[in-house]
Amino acid sequence: MAVMVRCPCIPCDLAPLARVPLRFAKGTIELIGYDYWMQRLSEHPRYSASLDSGFRRNDVGSRGNDVGDRPRRRRGATRREVEPVLLPGGVSDEEVEEDALYWRLFVAVTLPRRAIRVLDSMARSMRAVSYGGMQRRRPSRGAVAYDAVRWTAPENMHITLKFLGDVHQDDLPLLKEELDEVAGDSARLMLELGSNGCFPGERTPRILWTGMDGDLRRMSSLATRLDGAMVRCGFPAERREFQPHVTVGRVRSGTQQRVLAAIGQRWLEARASGGGNDVGVPVERMVLMRSRLHHNRPTRYERLYEVGLG
Known part of the structure; x- marks a missing residue:
């Protein structure tokens, strides 16, 4: 059995990696500490070249040629034609992603096609949003507000x-075992698409989301059991009350206040005017997902493991 804890001997700039296993054997507890991490870091493509230079992360910077520049897309080029970012030593960010020992993971419930179509339709309806005081001809006012949001890809x-x-x-393997145990003790349930909301508020929205209705009590119980299982694996417990929702868009930083207010108001109205009432969201399985982050490409999600409930 292995339990993950935070290791205080790892510098703060390596915090994403500073999770150390406790291994139990014959009643003794062994903390695999500094030497263990030096070995792991020496195998990590992003940090191995930095061990002799004060743990300075070997990553892509926002400026300067010494850590690589963001590639510029030529006029008329598609996103696929942009060359990968090169890290020191000529290693591309795509190769680092493939060879990374650490994966960014989360546990999720996927949506049926009908629910995805309704959510995507609401997002596209935001092109019709208007706001006062803006003197723009191209693009249209609605397009300006629409482009001020990074919309979640339907998939x-x-x-x-x-x-x-x-x-x-x-x-x-440990995560999969815990997921199997939680899924075996949980029954299937049914949710429905609920109302839209904004975080932190309608006047200054940063996150545009759609909530859920239906069997929220059992959904909350499922999340609580899963959280307890992950805490046993060393992950921190959730401090906020679980509220099932789908993040549909994130407002870009620097958006003007008048645009923010229009986006928030229109998003709250989009659910009522967009139709798609009583759209069921069956919760029948949990999916362990990997978030694949790229410097110059949209984030992609990869399904690593699925387990049915009940």
Whole structure:
């Protein structure tokens, strides 16, 4: 059995990696500490070249040629034609992603196609949003507000049950065992798409989400059992009350206040005017997902493991 704890000997700039296993054998507890992490870091493609230079992260910077520049897309080029970012030593960010020992993981519930179509339709309806005081001809006012939001790709829409963060590949078997146990003790349930909401508020929205109705009590119990299982694996417990929702968009930083207010108001109205009432969301399985982050490409989600409830 292995339990993950935070290691105080790892510098703060390596916090995403600072999760150390406690291994139990014959009644003794062994903390695999500094030497263990030096070995793991020496195998990590992003940090191995930095061990002799004060743990300075070997990552892509926002400026300067010494850590790599963001590639510029030529006029008329598609996103696929942009060359991968090169890290020091000529290693691309795509190769680092493939060879990474630590994966960014979360546990989620996927959505049926009908629910995804309704959510995507509401997002596209935001092109019709208008706001006063803006003197723009091209693009249209609605397009300006629409483009002020990073919309979630339809294939990426989901309900997050538990965010895990960066997890070493060696810990995947333990996570799967815990997921199997939680799923075996949980029954299937049915949710429905609920009303829209904004975080932190309608006047200054940053997150645009759609909530859930239906069997919320059993859904909350499922999330609580999952959280307890992940705490036993060393992950921090959730401090906030679980509220099932789908994040449909994130407002870009720097958006003007008048645009923010219009986006928030229109998003709250979009659910009522967009139709799609009584759209069922069956919760029949949990999915362990990997978030694949790229410097110059949209985030992609990969299904690593699925387990049915009941």
